[in-house]
Amino acid sequence: MHVTQENIALIDVDLLISECIRVNRGEPAFAYFISPFISDFKIPTALTRFASNVINVSDVETLSDLIGLLVHYGGKVYVVARSPLDLKSTTISPSFIRRQARVLLQLHQKRCEIKSNSRLHAKATVTSQGAVSGSFNLTESGRFFNLEEGQFFPNVEGESKKHYLEKLTWARDLFENLSRPLTESDLRIDY
């Protein structure tokens, strides 16, 4: 399915809710977030409204809340992003780098596994239920403000499954073999 800034946030949220339901049922659930830049942002109320007697999503306010909820239920969350330390040598503004460090620390505290890759430019979200890849960073601008384009590959029988499995293999390989664990010094930004 074609994905733009109009529906990317909706698909993100619904994929994560589906993971919460899976893990709540005792099935394996995970999410790979691959994005050079990451920020925490508010999820519009219309997207988090979810009526359920088995999971509690409605109180979620931000993306990190939703990721935290998935981890809380027992899901695994893996993140690959640019290290704030590496970004210091670029022209990117210090405030932007500080925010990247803060969000990564926050995700680390929520028990997400975080790695960095200095050549990272690809962007994707891969869960057990589907994969979204395209031009969008995992930031408020990437999700709501910029003109973005990408594709959603649900993990369902047919052509889509083949593409999904390719994305999953790539994301796993990127996280496990091509990226390095984030250290404390990566997050220590002395501006």
Added chain:
Amino acid sequence: MSMTQELKAFLNNLKAKVRQDRNVPDKTYDALVIAISNLVDAVDKMEKAKQMDEASVKTLYENAQSLSLMLDEIKRIRGMGYPSYIDEFVPCITKPPFTMPRTLYEPQGAQQISINIGDQMRAERAELALALLFPGSATYRYGSPPVKVFLGRWFQSGRARLSSIHELSTKPEFELRVGDRVFRVYKPLTLRGFRMQAQHPICVSCLSLSDGDENCGHSSLQVRAKLPSNYPIIRKLELSRTEADRKTLQKPMAFVVPEATFLKELEVGMAVMGFERTATLRGASRNVTVDYDPPIGIRLVTSGLSFKANIPEEFVKKALDSDLMLRRDMILQLLSNRLSDIMSEVGLPSYHHELLLSSLISVIGLDDLIEEKMVLQRLRSEGFISSINSAIDRELAFYESARPDATLVESVITLLQAFDIAEDNLYLKLYQTILHSLAHVLLLATAVTSGSQLDDLDYLVREERGEVVIFDAVSGGNGSSETAFEFLSETGKFSVEAYWQSEEREEIYRPRNFDETAFEFLLPCVNGVADSAFLFGRVSPLESEIKRKLSELNDKATTHRTAITKIKEYGSSKIFPIGIGYHAMNYSNRPQDADRFKEAANICLHGCPECISIGRKCHVGSFYEKYNISKFALDEMVNYLLQGVTISKLSPNEILRTLTEHGIAVVKGSCNEQQACKDLVKNLSTLVLELVGREVIGGRVKFAGHWVNTDLTSGALSYYYMFKVI
């Protein structure tokens, strides 16, 4: 050109003419210019006044009213000749219905009640006094030892006569109709109290305190250091209202409650009909109800919310005609309510209610699915009273209390035999039960959305209008209902452009949305799902919260084995009646076994504290609550109302068709075998993936809900997935 413009033009022309006319004397000229300019000013003001909206006029009028009140107050204070009048003046600054105390040391509120504790006099806010300091209650509010409000002896009739003990208003505040009875409610002017002793001997039979006030004639006393818990039974009556804004709710909640109105000013008559007393004695919790004669109460001016409920007549009839279990349970609830009314009329204390009802169930055979004709036939059969007496004797072994007075029992049963259960009574009862259950849901949702405690709010049910009113339980209001109204019905739509411009991005705190919160309370109760799955289910749900509850129930499988086996033998259709009293306990005489049986049989069918049971906040009190609510009936109604958007076929095209037509679709799948359930869940998840984010009627498909239920009869597990267009 408008009339005023024409007039102004004419005046300006006239002014110019006068200026040019040399024949006009100077004095006349000056007078004319002033008059013209005044006239132009007046025309301008008139034009402005015409443009003022109704709200501004109202505000001006209210301000004028407020100023007039202040002037009256100043005139009154001048007459007093006090050196300082500021304390007297302060309360009139606030705009009604809000109130302000004269000093920091005085209670807030428009009305006060005096509390006379021997040598001390206190003044308390009237609604607080009725909630905390009602006759029979005890409080540490005035230090230790606690103060008890006089009640008098009540044990013989279950009725406390208040007029001879407390100072009540000479004329009733209002009249309240409950069923066929009309109660005159008097305002307490002064409530008398006394300091209690450190030890509190309590009667094991009737829970009377042996404190020189209540002293019953029973000999079975137990000395306790802990006071029993007392809760007032408060009935409410709407006296007047001023309606403000109205909002339409969103689907799916809109199917049940289509609209809500904010009631800016609501006058409610609050009547304390009596109170409930609970104490744990010899390891078991005991409960009694004491009625007041006369009821006491006040008029409260506050703000609230009105909800119009959609309870289709067709559903009520269909449910009662097709579901024999629901029909039998409604007969039982009707019988229970009539029994409690008769007991109150005859003067048989309420602590015998369960014993009598249980005996009635066993003699009539209400454990079985029988209809009202059979019930009435058996109720009026020869030798019925003697059968009831035998049943009471059989069951009495499990109770701590003494045998109820045989003459009074006979009077109660004789009056009950005249009771008629017509078809219309049953329809009305189911309608009332659903509306009352919905009132609990709306009360809970208002509390959650506004971040209030249940004690901050109250409710009343307008059966004749099919309406539930939730209001702030304090004179002048506390903002709870207004806050809930504010968070009611957001559009629920999403577009990136609208999101850019919305203030939502900047909001620091986002409370829960009312529609969604209320709808979650309407979903199947997780406790009930686990209970049903444990006792009658053919497949175990895998959802962690249900699994956790199932594991707790499995822990009881050893200790309560005999009880559980017995309940399974009785079957799901008998679950409500067998949980009442001990008539269904036919395998042991040991009280411990009886309590275990009762504990295991009390599963969530018609409501539990995890769903719609609110205990002492219920307007019939926690003791009679279970005979006046039904989560089961409410669930059935919600399913009925969602019928038009519920799809059993797991087809994306079918769902998209429903979404296009209604903007909402609920997919339901059932299974009764573990592997089938796994396959079903997988297929449902695939549907989610195939649909989310797709464009439909100018919006996008959102995965908007997921719930699980267990069918009590078939034991099958049902999964529901909800989609909405946002």
